Amino acid sequence: DIMMTQSPDSLAVSLGERATINCKSSQTVSRSSNNKNYLAWYQQKAGQPPKLLIYWAATRESGVPDRFSGSGSGTDFTLTISSLQAEDVAVYYCQQFYSTPWTFGQGTKVEIK
Amino acid sequence: QLQLQESGPGLVKPSGTLSLTCSVSGGSVSDGSDFWGWIRQPPGKGLEWISSIHYSGSIYYNPSLRGRVITALDTSKHQFFLNLTSVTDADTAVYYCARQLFTSGWTAWFQHWGQGTQVAVSS
Numbered sequence: 001d002i003m004m005t006q007s008p009d010s011l012a013v014s015l016g017e018r019a020t021i022n023c024k025s026s027q028t029v030s031r032s033s034n035n036k037n038y039l040a041w042y043q044q045k046a047g048q049p050p051k052l053l054i055y056w057a058a059t060r061e062s063g064v065p066d067r068f069s070g071s072g073s074g075t076d077f078t079l080t081i082s083s084l085q086a087e088d089v090a091v092y093y094c095q096q097f098y099s100t101p102w103t104f105g106q107g108t109k110v111e112i113k
Numbered sequence: 114q115l116q117l118q119e120s121g122p123g124l125v126k127p128s129g130t131l132s133l134t135c136s137v138s139g140g141s142v143s144d145g146s147d148f149w150g151w152i153r154q155p156p157g158k159g160l161e162w163i164s165s166i167h168y169s170g171s172i173y174y175n176p177s178l179r180g181r182v183i184t185a186l187d188t189s190k191h192q193f194f195l196n197l198t199s200v201t202d203a204d205t206a207v208y209y210c211a212r213q214l215f216t217s218g219w220t221a222w223f224q225h226w227g228q229g230t231q232v233a234v235s236s
Binding site for chain 1: 160161162173175176177209211219220221222223229
């Protein structure tokens with residue numbers, strides 16, 4: 001199984017400031033044959049199901065604000081919220097779809113400082 | 114707009130069988146190449162993928178649950194199902210159903226999710 005480890009477990013950021021979440025996989029989730037990174041990011045607000053934010057590590061899902069961006073390759077990936085808004089308070093998860101079993105990170109809780 | 118809705122008992126006795134149904138509206142479980150998956154979330158914890166099924170009969174299971182899980186799909190009812198046998202306290206969780214995209218030859222991310230259903234294992 002590919003283990004996904006996120007850091008930090010939680011972070012508090014002031015409104016309008018940048019939030020950065022890291023996700024590290026136990027083995028590569030990128031394929032050089034097609035230059036694709038098999039990683040997605042989700043946002044889960046309290047009492048709600050997860051919502052897809054980003055796939056292929058850096059492609060925003062339709063309707064996702066452009067303050068959310070993803071980057072990385074190989075085993076190291078980052079989700080950045082460029083200017084934190086109050087509605088961004090949530091837990092964020094990364095997920096690899098490189099191989100089964102598909103696995104998620106443990107989550108990173110983002111709060112307002 | 115695609116919608117998914119989980120249903121089933123909220124309480125299951127230890128050693129019993131957890132049975133859930135996901136009803137799909139605004140789309141069909143036999144549309145295209147996408148898979149239909151189950152994911153769970155124990156209280157206060159993260160997400161665990163359980164299984165994914167395609168209407169062609171292709172099924173993936175999480176090996177950690179293999180032997181206890183059966184997933185099926187009924188195209189006529191636009192539903193898919195989860196059966197988890199021999200449940201214990203560790204199976205207490207919110208269970209989500211979701212549409213999993215099949216793209217670029219790959220079974221990929223979970224694009225649409227149901228609201229989830231809470232299942233407790235208790236005597």
